[in-house]
Amino acid sequence: xxxxxxxxxxxxxxxxxxxxxxxxxxxxxxxxxxxxxxxxxxxxxxxxxxxxxxxxxxxxxxxxxxxxxxxxxxxxxxxxxxxxxxxxxxxxxxxxxxxxxxxxxxxxxxxxxxxxxxxxxxxxxxxxxxxxxxxxxxxxxxxxxxxxxxxxxxxxxxxxxxxxxxxxxxxxxxxxxxxxxxxxxxxxxxxxxxxxxxxxxxxxxxxxxxxxxxxxxxxxxxxxxxxxxxxxxxxxxxxxxxxxxxxxxxxxxxxxxxxxxxxxxxxxxxxxxxxxxxxxxxxxxxxxxxxxxxxxxxxxxxxxxxxxxxxxxxxxxxxxxxxxxxxxxxxxxxxxxxxxxxxxxxxxxxxxxxxxxxxxxxxxxxxxxxxxxxxxxxxxxxxxxxxxxxxxxxxxxxxxxxxxxxxxxxxxxxxxxxxxxxxx
Numbered sequence: 001x002x003x004x005x006x007x008x009x010x011x012x013x014x015x016x017x018x019x020x021x022x023x024x025x026x027x028x029x030x031x032x033x034x035x036x037x038x039x040x041x042x043x044x045x046x047x048x049x050x051x052x053x054x055x056x057x058x059x060x061x062x063x064x065x066x067x068x069x070x071x072x073x074x075x076x077x078x079x080x081x082x083x084x085x086x087x088x089x090x091x092x093x094x095x096x097x098x099x100x101x102x103x104x105x106x107x108x109x110x111x112x113x114x115x116x117x118x119x120x121x122x123x124x125x126x127x128x129x130x131x132x133x134x135x136x137x138x139x140x141x142x143x144x145x146x147x148x149x150x151x152x153x154x155x156x157x158x159x160x161x162x163x164x165x166x167x168x169x170x171x172x173x174x175x176x177x178x179x180x181x182x183x184x185x186x187x188x189x190x191x192x193x194x195x196x197x198x199x200x201x202x203x204x205x206x207x208x209x210x211x212x213x214x215x216x217x218x219x220x221x222x223x224x225x226x227x228x229x230x231x232x233x234x235x236x237x238x239x240x241x242x243x244x245x246x247x248x249x250x251x252x253x254x255x256x257x258x259x260x261x262x263x264x265x266x267x268x269x270x271x272x273x274x275x276x277x278x279x280x281x282x283x284x285x286x287x288x289x290x291x292x293x294x295x296x297x298x299x300x301x302x303x304x305x306x307x308x309x310x311x312x313x314x315x316x317x318x319x320x321x322x323x324x325x326x327x328x329x330x331x332x333x334x335x336x337x338x339x340x341x342x343x344x345x346x347x348x349x350x351x352x353x354x355x356x357x358x359x360x361x362x363x364x365x366x367x368x369x370x371x372x373x374x375x376x377x378x379x380x381x382x383x384x385x386x387x388x389x390x391x392x393x394x395x396x397x398x399x400x401x402x403x404x405x406x407x408x409x410x411x412x413x414x415x416x417x418x419x420x421x422x423x424x
Contacts, residue, residue, distance in 0.1 A: 076353070088352040096378075110219055111366055144187075145187040157174075220274060227266045263417075286315045289318055
């Protein structure tokens, strides 16, 4: 390892080195390659990346959108500064465009790992983990609760890092459907990267709570959070929580003003290491959104309405919160903006990125060695954005209709849920 520095010290130093640099460092010597590629070192590095609080925090943000002209998902990394400048040292090519119709749902981005699910535009059983910084991926085995076994059903996917067991986990909640609605309780399966397969777990979901699949998750404090509603005579909403370490469900109460709101129009988000709830005026044709923050995580008495974003029918969706307090959002035309919610200013600035409004995802960018051993190399030879060619071939005509299909899907889901709630 080194004639001058003890191996333990070298290991400790290397656990603080960025993942992409470590991939290059494997060429230094056989001993370094053996160390960096070992499961123990990858585990240490992953845990260090998740728990460390650097003096100068990494301000980079990952942005994903779907480009109609290039007919592919586009990924870019930006510094969270005034001009949202591109982090030129990071280039992410998306090699999986043939695996999804239009684009994947990004379930979550945690500790350098993306969880992608091909469920937005139809029934498919494709869930994939992808580490873009080291170009490794894993396609998860097919879960047990699928259409072939259940018939018509709805499912929700959550993703995050289990710090207690030092493992990445995917949780999948499947609701069997009948003419009267959802059959409860749902089937809950957990995929742990360290195990490599799904396993069904026994759950205690009281009060007939349901989570819908078009709501986003928020991963905070080792737990996945969704908005949920109760299927009975009393209309009530709350936040359903899944603890990835203990694999149990918990509940967090919403403020009274949100507990009786239409659940179709709400979703969770991450803000200041706590939970925020976005309450839109309506799901389709959004004009405004009220943002509520749990200022002290876990304290339901600390809910506070921060502000309301109003764009007079032009709002797409709220994406993320910036370090200066501004908000990243899309407009209805698919343009990405930075919005200053200060009531005295309420300024809006175009970022310079265009996609379809529902395809955008923004998250804090991190890197890790996750999937270095378990994953496979990205497929080579798939066309990227620059090589996508003419839009006259393949499904070019379909791509021109992607936003209409997005709207149609949303309208169908909203209509079904409204009918389900009225029937209770």
